[in-house]
Amino acid sequence: MRRVLHIDMDAFFASVEEKRHPELKDKPIVIGGSGDPSKRGVVSTASYEARKYGVHSAMPLKTAYRLCPQAVFLPVDYNEYARISGIIKNILAQFSPVMEDVGIDEAFLDISGSGMSNEQIAREIKERIRRQTGLSCSIGIAPNKLLAKIASDMQKPDGLTVITMGDIESRIWPLPVRKLWGVGPKTEAFLRKIAVHTIGDLASLSQDDLVGQFGESYGHYLHEASHGIDHSPLITYWEPKSISRETTFQTDTDDWQTIARNLAELTRDTVDDLRGRGYKTNNVTVKIRFSDFQTQTRAKTIAEPTDNLEAIRKVAFQCLNRFELKKKVRLVGVRLGGLTTDEV
DNA sequence: TCTGGGGTCCTCTTTCTC
DNA sequence: TCTGGAGAAAGAGGACCC
Numbered sequence: 001m002r003r004v005l006h007i008d009m010d011a012f013f014a015s016v017e018e019k020r021h022p023e024l025k026d027k028p029i030v031i032g033g034s035g036d037p038s039k040r041g042v043v044s045t046a047s048y049e050a051r052k053y054g055v056h057s058a059m060p061l062k063t064a065y066r067l068c069p070q071a072v073f074l075p076v077d078y079n080e081y082a083r084i085s086g087i088i089k090n091i092l093a094q095f096s097p098v099m100e101d102v103g104i105d106e107a108f109l110d111i112s113g114s115g116m117s118n119e120q121i122a123r124e125i126k127e128r129i130r131r132q133t134g135l136s137c138s139i140g141i142a143p144n145k146l147l148a149k150i151a152s153d154m155q156k157p158d159g160l161t162v163i164t165m166g167d168i169e170s171r172i173w174p175l176p177v178r179k180l181w182g183v184g185p186k187t188e189a190f191l192r193k194i195a196v197h198t199i200g201d202l203a204s205l206s207q208d209d210l211v212g213q214f215g216e217s218y219g220h221y222l223h224e225a226s227h228g229i230d231h232s233p234l235i236t237y238w239e240p241k242s243i244s245r246e247t248t249f250q251t252d253t254d255d256w257q258t259i260a261r262n263l264a265e266l267t268r269d270t271v272d273d274l275r276g277r278g279y280k281t282n283n284v285t286v287k288i289r290f291s292d293f294q295t296q297t298r299a300k301t302i303a304e305p306t307d308n309l310e311a312i313r314k315v316a317f318q319c320l321n322r323f324e325l326k327k328k329v330r331l332v333g334v335r336l337g338g339l340t341t342d343e344v
Numbered sequence: 345t346c347t348g349g350g351g352t353c354c355t356c357t358t359t360c361t362c
Numbered sequence: 363t364c365t366g367g368a369g370a371a372a373g374a375g376g377a378c379c380c
Contacts, residue, residue: 057380102379102380103379105380106380181379182377182379183378184378184379185377186378187377187378283372295376296374297374299373300372301371301372301373
């Protein structure tokens with residue numbers, strides 16, 4: 001029987017800040033952007049204290065400030081969070097060689113081969129993380145990734161939830177569809193229109209219905225997921241598919257020089273990253289988001305993979321010149337795809 | 345009124361090639 | 363030479379994740 005453990009750090013960024021600034025303990029903390037709520041940016045993490053005021057991640061900083069002006073607003077210190085994340089991943093690696101990293105504050109662990117019980121292993125992981133970092137986490141254990149992830153979210157913070165296939169009807173089906181991985185705001189809204197609110201509602205639809213509504217791939221996925229079925233393996237290693245940089249202007253602009261200068265800088269940063277990681281690219285995409293939030297892309301494939309800055313910048317500007325810049329621009333970005341290495 | 349940044353994957357359309 | 367089709371590749375857009 002497969003046993004998959006999912007671990008999710010509780011309000012990770014906010015908890016790290018609280019640990020190194022003890023005077024912030026029990027205060028509402030909002031981490032995001034430059035840390036200045038009068039500037040453009042969104043909330044990366046809100047402490048549980050700040051969540052009481054309705055502040056949540058992905059919310060504009062300006063909105064968060066309106067809801068909770070007394071909160072302490074801090075910038076994202078990615079390097080520090082990555083350092084702590086490294087300590088945690090090292091602890092996890094001691095429990096199983098099969099680990100999948102899911103971003104900075106989450107991971108899956110295949111513990112099928114462990115001699116320890118679910119409760120034993122979870123308590124031991126929590127204890128070691130608390131001892132070495134002072135932070136708490138929530139853990140879910142289930143026969144697959146899909147259910148383990150749902151489980152870790154069921155009793156936050158500092159939770160431990162074990163789900164078996166026998167629990168699907170009683171514990172998974174009553175949950176809102178939004179709890180399923182892969183169901184976002186758009187799909188949720190669509191499902192609501194056809195009176196599907198819970199995972200159980202979704203499970204009552206036939207596979208043919210779902211495939212008819214959502215297409216072969218997603219329809220099939222939704223059918224299996226709603227029944228708690230997931231055979232996906234843990235991904236322990238992967239190569240990046242693309243490297244990108246983008247920036248949102250503090251105020252929308254129609255000044256071509258400003259857009260061009262930013263594109264040149266983003267291209268340099270992206271190529272630095274590309275070279276630093278030993279890749280070449282054969283596809284350049286430029287992205288423009290207009291003041292009305294409409295987003296357009298223009299892409300060009302290069303015959304020969306390259307990591308040459310001049311060559312890549314030239315293609316990026318060819319893409320930029322294909323846009324009709326009639327509206328003000330709020331974001332410009334560049335993405336390098338078709339990554340390859342020199343190794344044979 | 346607001347709506348970041350760095351990714352992946354999927355679908356549909358257009359373009360190329362045979 | 364023209365035309366059409368099939369299939370692949372490229373381009374564009376969008377949903378979703380953390």
